[in-house]
Amino acid sequence: MARLAMLVLIAAAGASGCLWRLFPEPYAVNTPVLHFLLGTSAGAPDAEALEQRIRVPEGFAVAVYADGLARPRFLGFTPAGDLLVSQPNDGRILLLERDANGDGRADGERVLLDGLAWPHGFDVHDGWLYVAQSESLVRIRFDAEGGEVHGPLETLAPLPEGVGHWYRNVRIGPDGRAYVTVGSSCNVCEEEDPRHATMLRFALDGSEEETVARGLRNAEGFDWQPVSGEIYATEAGRDFLGDDFPPEELNRIVPGGFYGWPYANGENVPDPDFGEGNEAVIATALLPAHQFPAHTTPLGITFLRDSSWPEDYRHAALVALHGSWNRNRKQGYEVVSLHWKEDGRIEERAFLSGFLREDDVIGRPVDVAEGPDGAAYVSDDHAGAIYRVYPGEGEGALRIASGPPSAAPAAVDPLAGLSERERRALVEEGAALFMQWECARCHDPERRAPGVVTLPLSNLAARWNVDGLEAFLARPRPPMPTFPLGEPERRALAVYLLAER
Numbered sequence: 034m035a036r037l038a039m040l041v042l043i044a045a046a047g048a049s050g051c052l053w054r055l056f057p058e059p060y061a062v063n064t065p066v067l068h069f070l071l072g073t074s075a076g077a078p079d080a081e082a083l084e085q086r087i088r089v090p091e092g093f094a095v096a097v098y099a100d101g102l103a104r105p106r107f108l109g110f111t112p113a114g115d116l117l118v119s120q121p122n123d124g125r126i127l128l129l130e131r132d133a134n135g136d137g138r139a140d141g142e143r144v145l146l147d148g149l150a151w152p153h154g155f156d157v158h159d160g161w162l163y164v165a166q167s168e169s170l171v172r173i174r175f176d177a178e179g180g181e182v183h184g185p186l187e188t189l190a191p192l193p194e195g196v197g198h199w200y201r202n203v204r205i206g207p208d209g210r211a212y213v214t215v216g217s218s219c220n221v222c223e224e225e226d227p228r229h230a231t232m233l234r235f236a237l238d239g240s241e242e243e244t245v246a247r248g249l250r251n252a253e254g255f256d257w258q259p260v261s262g263e264i265y266a267t268e269a270g271r272d273f274l275g276d277d278f279p280p281e282e283l284n285r286i287v288p289g290g291f292y293g294w295p296y297a298n299g300e301n302v303p304d305p306d307f308g309e310g311n312e313a314v315i316a317t318a319l320l321p322a323h324q325f326p327a328h329t330t331p332l333g334i335t336f337l338r339d340s341s342w343p344e345d346y347r348h349a350a351l352v353a354l355h356g357s358w359n360r361n362r363k364q365g366y367e368v369v370s371l372h373w374k375e376d377g378r379i380e381e382r383a384f385l386s387g388f389l390r391e392d393d394v395i396g397r398p399v400d401v402a403e404g405p406d407g408a409a410y411v412s413d414d415h416a417g418a419i420y421r422v423y424p425g426e427g428e429g430a431l432r433i434a435s436g437p438p439s440a441a442p443a444a445v446d447p448l449a450g451l452s453e454r455e456r457r458a459l460v461e462e463g464a465a466l467f468m469q470w471e472c473a474r475c476h477d478p479e480r481r482a483p484g485v486v487t488l489p490l491s492n493l494a495a496r497w498n499v500d501g502l503e504a505f506l507a508r509p510r511p512p513m514p515t516f517p518l519g520e521p522e523r524r525a526l527a528v529y530l531l532a533e534r
């Protein structure tokens with residue numbers, strides 16, 4: 034917490050230019066936050082930005098497939114060719130209708146499944162849609178042809194508490210088992226619940242739970258190599274060890290494997306906080322198959338299976354690097370391709386880049402899916418867009434349509450449903466909690482902790498309602514820390530913030 038209090042806070046992306054350079058490296062924070070704070074998306078890059086900034090390898094073209102989406106995360110195609118997109122913060126899975134008219138854009142968009150609890154990764158298998166919610170694995174009957182779900186949502190298995198790294202993923206393996214990754218509850222710690230920081234495996238009805246791999250800090254993306262059947266998983270390393278350490282990892286997952294966290298980072302370099310005294314455990318840790326630059330945050334990974342890919346890309350993997358926040362100079366913010374060489378080396382190349390220029394960010398890739406058309410689809414939760422990268426060149430290759438602008442939430446009084454009395458009681462309780470948890474040290478310019486640039490909380494009612502703010506406090510976005518608050522306490526804080534700020 035003392036370290037977190039040192040965090041340099043950035044009030045807006047535009048103001049981030051120099052503030053962060055004043056602080057010691059391990060505590061550097063430099064990431065675009067403006068649109069997150071506004072609860073909007075930045076919007077997809079326009080034709081000019083795409084043309085001037087976004088780069089794909091020779092022989093490929095890129096276009097916006099869908100935009101105006103609120104923070105799209107993981108992707109998956111249905112057998113009918115529709116593209117499903119998770120929106121964890123809205124509790125939804127969206128269905129983007131396949132491009133039947135061939136104009137390069139999804140034909141339509143609708144909510145497939147609503148009211149979920151922080152859904153992230155998902156998979157369609159044998160007439161079911163499996164969804165990894167933050168704290169449970171669920172499934173529902175899914176008719177791919179009709180693009181509809183039927184019947185009740187079945188809870189298959191509970192998952193560990195959704196604190197810290199709460200984005201889960203599920204994929205059905207070639208062995209007909211549901212593989213689930215569960216991130217750690219913290220930046221670096223010894224977990225109380227041994228199911229945190231693992232890959233788990235279940236029978237399709239949620240029974241027969243097994244732990245496939247441990248010591249994986251946050252392995253959101255994984256896929257099976259199409260020929261060998263090996264599982265590869267991305268893993269984001271810990272924070273606050275400086276700009277260039279530790280590397281992020283790609284791990285080849287073997288049953289029973291231990292991958293080092295929290296005792297070691299990268300190629301088993303002992304962790305400065307947890308390494309000492311754990312040399313024997315570290316010696317059993319498996320090394321990464323590949324390392325990405327520090328803090329670049331590899332998320333989704335997809336092996337290319339379609340035979341139409343150029344020879345060089347066949348069975349290559351595309352990995353989305355969401356981009357750094359705990360680093361002075363931003364790094365990542367691109368999709369890379371990994372090519373397995375005959376001598377066993379893995380070569381990394383840029384595949385979709387240009388979202389980061391100097392310090393300016395216009396996109397953050399999250400996941401990659403291969404479409405039935407053999408193109409690659411990339412989600413971007415900063416721009417609120419899905420891109421399509423496909424073979425093609427020259428004139429007409431850039432196809433951009435202007436989707437609807439992201440809707441701004443309506444400004445209504447978020448406390449209208451409360452009586453004067455309830456409101457006063459909650460405001461009072463919330464104010465006390467605000468004091469108790471010292472929220473001011475990061476949020477009040479007058480009462481800040483030394484060395485911290487504060488993020489004033491103002492005009493919250495224009496962007497938040499009580500439920501939304503309560504949910505945000507349950508799972509704040511780093512670098513804001515998570516506080517051990519119960520639901521009633523979060524609600525009181527939300528009412529206080531909305532009434533007073």
Ligand code: HEC
Nearest residue numbers: 037038042066069070470472475510511512513514516526
């Ligand atoms: C260590 C610093 C820190 C502390 C302590 C902290 N926050 Fe935050 N908070 C942040 C950061 C950083 C963000 C912005 C996160 C982002 O955009 O990625 C944030 C964002 C928020 C937001 C969203 C702001 C907006 O404009 O939409 C709210 C509300 C909030 N914090 C409330 C609280 C409350 C309530 C507490 C005390 C329980 C608290 N914070 C304690 C760092 C902190």
